[in-house]
Amino acid sequence: MQRGSHALPPAVDFARLCQGDEPGLKATIQKYGAFKIKNHGISLSAKDRCFAFSRDFFGQSCASKRMEPAFSRFEGEKVKETRIPKESLYVSKNKLYDYPAVQRLSKELERITPELLQAISRTLTLSPSLESFHSGASDQLAFHHYPEVPEALERSPAHRDWSLLTLLMYEDTGRSNGLEIAERPYLRQGGAPANSAKFIPVNPGRDEITVLLGNMLPRLAKLHQWEDVRSCLHRVSGFGDRYSIACFINAEDDLLLGGDGTTAREHREHWETRSKVQD
Ligand SMILES: O=C(O)CCC(=O)C(=O)O
Numbered sequence: 193m194q195r196g197s198h199a200l201p202p203a204v205d206f207a208r209l210c211q212g213d214e215p216g217l218k219a220t221i222q223k224y225g226a227f228k229i230k231n232h233g234i235s236l237s238a239k240d241r242c243f244a245f246s247r248d249f250f251g252q253s254c255a256s257k258r259m260e261p262a263f264s265r266f267e268g269e270k271v272k273e274t275r276i277p278k279e280s281l282y283v284s285k286n287k288l289y290d291y292p293a294v295q296r297l298s299k300e301l302e303r304i305t306p307e308l309l310q311a312i313s314r315t316l317t318l319s320p321s322l323e324s325f326h327s328g329a330s331d332q333l334a335f336h337h338y339p340e341v342p343e344a345l346e347r348s349p350a351h352r353d354w355s356l357l358t359l360l361m362y363e364d365t366g367r368s369n370g371l372e373i374a375e376r377p378y379l380r381q382g383g384a385p386a387n388s389a390k391f392i393p394v395n396p397g398r399d400e401i402t403v404l405l406g407n408m409l410p411r412l413a414k415l416h417q418w419e420d421v422r423s424c425l426h427r428v429s430g431f432g433d434r435y436s437i438a439c440f441i442n443a444e445d446d447l448l449l450g451g452d453g454t455t456a457r458e459h460r461e462h463w464e465t466r467s468k469v470q471d
């Protein structure tokens with residue numbers, strides 16, 4: 193049962209969603225820009241292997257990690273001017289051969305992505321369907337590590353992702369993991385929506401994946417005159433050592449995202465540059 197309006201509704205059965213409509217999903221996406229899925233076909237062993245890889249990778253010395261071009265150092269990224277107290281490793285599709293531990297998870301995610309894009313398109317009546325904008329070549333896996341920082345309550349400030357979709361995976365710790373999502377409509381009391389929004393905890397259950405709508409979607413909605421599709425405003429709070437895996441599903445690089453001629457690649461690179469802390 194959904195606990196009032198104070199929690200993201202229970203995870204949708206992905207296999208069932210692929211067979212047909214899921215009552216209530218459209219309302220959930222419109223309210224949160226996010227939903228959870230279970231029975232998704234991503235194996236626990238592939239996921240566990242990646243979390244083990246992540247712990248080993250981030251457990252190395254700073255000098256070793258800095259040798260890795262895909263490594264983004266602690267506080268190396270920001271939201272507006274706030275540095276994020278995390279370190280990350282970004283694995284692009286063309287670098288997968290360097291990371292054998294990651295290949296299986298990537299393959300499994302690749303297999304479910306077209307079905308997920310189709311299901312979202314059907315639920316929101318988007319035409320052309322989202323999978324026609326996606327080849328998978330520019331999708332990326334991000335491994336995040338938020339080391340314990342006693343004084344940091346807000347671990348990642350409120351932001352939206354620049355992707356089409358973000359799939360978030362966690363270890364099953366059995367406790368709240370800090371991901372929070374803004375509920376719509378935002379109360380606009382003079383402040384920016386990010387400050388006035390009401391955030392609810394997500395608390396993904398065992399082996400659930402949280403799906404967030406990213407900023408490529410509202411751009412496509414405008415271009416194709418779809419009904420208002422908003423991206424998910426989210427943040428991370430809490431204490432303790434924390435690991436997460438994000439799969440960024442992006443529209444193919446050459447796709448036009450707006451009447452101004454911006455391509456998906458330019459959109460992505462613009463936001464990547466904006467979020468980097470310059471040394
Ligand atoms: O670590 C998380 O739970 C969220 C990560 C996130 O927001 C991102 O990768 O954009």
Ligand SMILES: [Fe+2]
Nearest residue numbers: 351352353426
């Ligand atoms: Fe995010």
